[in-house]
Amino acid sequence: xxxxxxxxxxxAEVRDLRCVAGMMVPASEEFGVPGADDAxxxxxxxxxxxxxxxxxxxxxxxxxxxxxxxxxxxLDETRRDMVAGAFQAQGGVVLAxxxxxxxxxxYRDDRVVRSLGLEPRPPxxxxxxxxxxxxxxxxxxxxxxxxxxxxxxx
Amino acid sequence: MNEMVDVLIIGSGASGAAVAWSLAETxxxxxxxxxxxxxxxxxxPSNGRDWEARRFSDFDVSPNRRARxxxxxxxxxxxxxxxxxxxxxxxxxxxxxxxxxxMHPSDFRVRSLDGVADDWPIDYTDLEPFxxxxxxxxxxSGLAGDPAYPPRQPPMPPLPLGKTGTRYAKAMNKLxxxxxxxxSTIATTEYDGRAPCINLGHCTPGCAQGAKASTxxxxxxxxIRAGVELRTxxxxxxxxxxxHGMAAGAIYYDGDGVxxxxxxxxxxxACNGIGTPRLLLNSASSRFPDGxxxxxxxxxxxxxxxxxxxxxxxxxxxxxxxxxxMLTLWSKEFYETDPTRDFVRGYTLQFARGTGVVNEAITSxxxxxxxxxxxxxxxxxxxxxxxLQIGIACEDLPEExxxxxxxxxxxDSSGIPAPxxxxxxxxxxxxxxEHGIARATEIxxxxxxxNHYTSRTILNSPGHLLGxxxxxxxxxxxxxxxxxxxxxxxxxxxxxxxxxVTSGGxxxxxxxxxxxxxxxxxxxxxxxxxxx
Numbered sequence: 001x002x003x004x005x006x007x008x009x010x011x012a013e014v015r016d017l018r019c020v021a022g023m024m025v026p027a028s029e030e031f032g033v034p035g036a037d038d039a040x041x042x043x044x045x046x047x048x049x050x051x052x053x054x055x056x057x058x059x060x061x062x063x064x065x066x067x068x069x070x071x072x073x074x075l076d077e078t079r080r081d082m083v084a085g086a087f088q089a090q091g092g093v094v095l096a097x098x099x100x101x102x103x104x105x106x107y108r109d110d111r112v113v114r115s116l117g118l119e120p121r122p123p124x125x126x127x128x129x130x131x132x133x134x135x136x137x138x139x140x141x142x143x144x145x146x147x148x149x150x151x152x153x154x
Numbered sequence: 155m156n157e158m159v160d161v162l163i164i165g166s167g168a169s170g171a172a173v174a175w176s177l178a179e180t181x182x183x184x185x186x187x188x189x190x191x192x193x194x195x196x197x198x199p200s201n202g203r204d205w206e207a208r209r210f211s212d213f214d215v216s217p218n219r220r221a222r223x224x225x226x227x228x229x230x231x232x233x234x235x236x237x238x239x240x241x242x243x244x245x246x247x248x249x250x251x252x253x254x255x256x257m258h259p260s261d262f263r264v265r266s267l268d269g270v271a272d273d274w275p276i277d278y279t280d281l282e283p284f285x286x287x288x289x290x291x292x293x294x295s296g297l298a299g300d301p302a303y304p305p306r307q308p309p310m311p312p313l314p315l316g317k318t319g320t321r322y323a324k325a326m327n328k329l330x331x332x333x334x335x336x337x338s339t340i341a342t343t344e345y346d347g348r349a350p351c352i353n354l355g356h357c358t359p360g361c362a363q364g365a366k367a368s369t370x371x372x373x374x375x376x377x378i379r380a381g382v383e384l385r386t387x388x389x390x391x392x393x394x395x396x397x398h399g400m401a402a403g404a405i406y407y408d409g410d411g412v413x414x415x416x417x418x419x420x421x422x423x424a425c426n427g428i429g430t431p432r433l434l435l436n437s438a439s440s441r442f443p444d445g446x447x448x449x450x451x452x453x454x455x456x457x458x459x460x461x462x463x464x465x466x467x468x469x470x471x472x473x474x475x476x477x478x479x480m481l482t483l484w485s486k487e488f489y490e491t492d493p494t495r496d497f498v499r500g501y502t503l504q505f506a507r508g509t510g511v512v513n514e515a516i517t518s519x520x521x522x523x524x525x526x527x528x529x530x531x532x533x534x535x536x537x538x539x540x541x542l543q544i545g546i547a548c549e550d551l552p553e554e555x556x557x558x559x560x561x562x563x564x565x566d567s568s569g570i571p572a573p574x575x576x577x578x579x580x581x582x583x584x585x586x587x588e589h590g591i592a593r594a595t596e597i598x599x600x601x602x603x604x605n606h607y608t609s610r611t612i613l614n615s616p617g618h619l620l621g622x623x624x625x626x627x628x629x630x631x632x633x634x635x636x637x638x639x640x641x642x643x644x645x646x647x648x649x650x651x652x653x654x655v656t657s658g659g660x661x662x663x664x665x666x667x668x669x670x671x672x673x674x675x676x677x678x679x680x681x682x683x684x685x686x
Contacts (some may be wrong), residue, residue, distance in 0.1 A: 116538060122201055151262070
C-alpha cells in the first residue's frame with residue numbers, strides 16, 4: 001500500500017478488515033489451514049491493496065454503515081453474521097473487490113498451497129507436465145465431409 | 155526536426171510489426187513509433203508467486219485498471235463490454251491467449267451469403283498466401299486436416315490434449331459434434347529462437363519462457379535486422395497534412411514529454427480499432443474538419459467487440475487447470491449460418507482447460523459458488539482443478555451506432571483527448587449467444603459436469619477491437635480501399651483491425667496480420683504508382 005496517509009486504512013478499518021477476512025476464510029483444523037486473518041496472510045493483504053484502496057475503503061464503509069454506529073469487529077457474533085450476510089446480499093463491485101483482495105493473498109500462502117497438494121512456487125522456470133492424450137479420439141472428426149461454405153465467384 | 159523517413163508506422167503490435175517486416179525488403183527508410191516499452195520475459199507474472207494477482211494490476215487487460223504510464227484511458231462506461239488492450243512493443247500480442255484461428259471463407263461474403271452487413275472487398279483466397287506466411291513468421295502449432303477449414307499446414311504440432319482436452323473430446327464425440335485442436339502461436343517445439351512450451355499456464359499476461367509468439371520476439375527482431383527503426387515511448391498526438399492534402403508526418407511526444415515532428419512520405423496506422431479512429435479524429439484540421447480520412451463519416455463507427463459468453467461446470471476429477479496453456483480445442487459445429495436457427499451467422503466454441511488456484515477462488519466467490527465461513531474450505535476443494543469452461547466467440551455484426559468518439563473531458567497523461575466507446579449488443583447477437591450457451595451447457599452435461607454457471611458478458615471484452623475504419627471500394631461507404639489506402643489521403647494506410655468489414659466468430663490476430671501482410675504486398679507491387 002502506498003505511504004500516502006490518505007491511502008492508509010485507519011486502525012479501526014484495519015481491525016474490521018481483519019475481522020471480515022477471518023469470517024470469509026476461517027482457520028480450519030480439519031484441513032490444517034490458517035484463516036485469512038492469520039498474521040502473515042493479513043500482512044500480505046494489507047500490503048497488496050494497492051489500486052483497490054478506494055473500493056476496500058468503500059466496502060469497509062458499507063460494513064460500518066450496516067453495523068449501525070458500532071465497529072463491525074466489535075459486534076457480537078450473531079450480529080456480525082447478520083451484517084456480513086446483508087453486505088454479501090448487497091453484492092456489487094465493492095464486495096467483489098474486497099473478496100478478491102482477501103482471496104488473492106490467502107491462496108498464495110505456502111501453508112494453504114501445500115494443503116491443496118500443490119508445490120508453493122511460481123510457474124516459471126519449472127513449468128508442468130501435460131499428457132499428450134489419445135489423438136485417436138479425433139478419428140470420427142477426421143472422416144467428416146468439409147464443413148466450410150463455398151463462396152460464390154465475384 | 156527529425157529526418158524524413160519513407161514510411162512511418164504508428165504502433166508496433168500485431169499488424170504494425172507484420173507490415174514493417176514485409177516492407178523492410180524494399181530498403182526504404184522505415185520508422186515505427188510505439189508509445190510503450192520493450193517487454194522483458196523476466197518481468198512477466200509467471201516468474202513470481204503473485205502471478206495470478208498481477209492479472210488484476212500491472213498486467214490487467216483493461217488499460218483503465220492497468221494504468222501504466224504508457225497506457226491511455228478509455229471511457230467505456232456506456233458499454234457492457236469493456237476495452238482490453240496492451241501498449242508496448244508487441245501491442246495486444248503481449249496480452250493475448252495466442253488462440254490463432256483464421257477467418258473462414260464465408261466471413262468475407264456475409265452480404266452475398268446471408269443478406270446482412272457488407273461483403274469485404276477481398277476474399278479468403280486473396281489472403282491465403284499471407285495466412286501461410288504469417289503462420290510461419292509467428293510460429294503456429296496446430297493440426298492439418300480440420301474439415302471446418304480449407305486445407306492448411308501449421309508448422310508445429312498441436313498442443314497436447316491433456317486431461318481436460320480428453321474429457322471435452324469424449325463429450326463431443328458422444329454428441330457427434332465437430333472439434334479440433336486449436337491453432338495457437340504457442341511453440342510446441344523450438345522455433346525461430348523460441349523455446350518450446352513448458353506449461354507455465356499463464357499465457358495471456360506474457361510468457362516467461364518465450365514460447366508464446368508476440369511480435370516483439372517474432373517479427374520485430376527480423377524487421378530490425380533488416381534495417382527498420384523502432385522508437386519506443388513515442389506517443390503520437392496527430393497526423394498532419396500538407397497543402398496537397400497528403401499526410402506530412404506525425405506530431406508525437408517523446409519519452410521526455412517533448413513534442414516532436416516526424417516527417418514521412420507514407421504513414422501507416424497500426425493502432426487497433428480504438429487507437430486508430432482516436433488518432434484520425436484527433437487529426438482534424440481545417441482541411442479535414444471531421445477528422446482525417448473521414449469524408450465518409452465512418453471513422454469510429456461500426457465498432458465490433460465479439461460478445462463472448464462463458465459457461466462452466468465442474469467434474470469429478472482434477473484435470474489440467476492452469477498447469478498448461480488455457481487453449482485446448484475449438485468447435486465449428488455452429489459456425490456457419492443455419493436457416494433453421496433464429497439468427498444469422500454463427501460462433502466458435504472454445505474449450506478452456508480451467509483456471510488457477512487464486513482465480514478459482516475469486517471467480518467462484520463472485521458466482522456465489524464459494525461461501526464464506528466454515529464450509530469455504532470443503533467447497534473450494536470440490537472446485538479446484540475440476541473446472542471445464544467453454545467460451546462462445548460470437549460474430550458481432552457492424553452497426554453504426556456502436557462507435558468510438560473523442561471524450562470531451564477525458565485525456566491521457568500527455569493531454570491528448572481519450573477515446574469514448576458507445577456499444578450495445580444486437581438482437582441477432584443476443585440470440586446467437588443464447589444458442590451458444592445452450593449448446594455449451596449440453597457439452598458440459600455430456601462431459602459429466604455439474605454446477606453449471608454462465609457469464610453472459612465477461613468483464614472485459616476479449617480485446618478484439620474491430621471495424622472502425624472499414625475497407626471497401628466505395629469512398630462513401632468505407633474509409634480505406636481494398637488494399638488499405640485511405641480514400642481521402644493517398645499516402646495514408648491503415649493495417650489494423652479497424653479496417654475489418656465484419657468480425658467473423660474467431661479471435662482476429664491471425665487475420666489482422668495476414669491482412670497487414672497483404673496490404674504490405676500491395677504497396678510493394680504499386681511503389682511506382684502508389685499515390686495515383
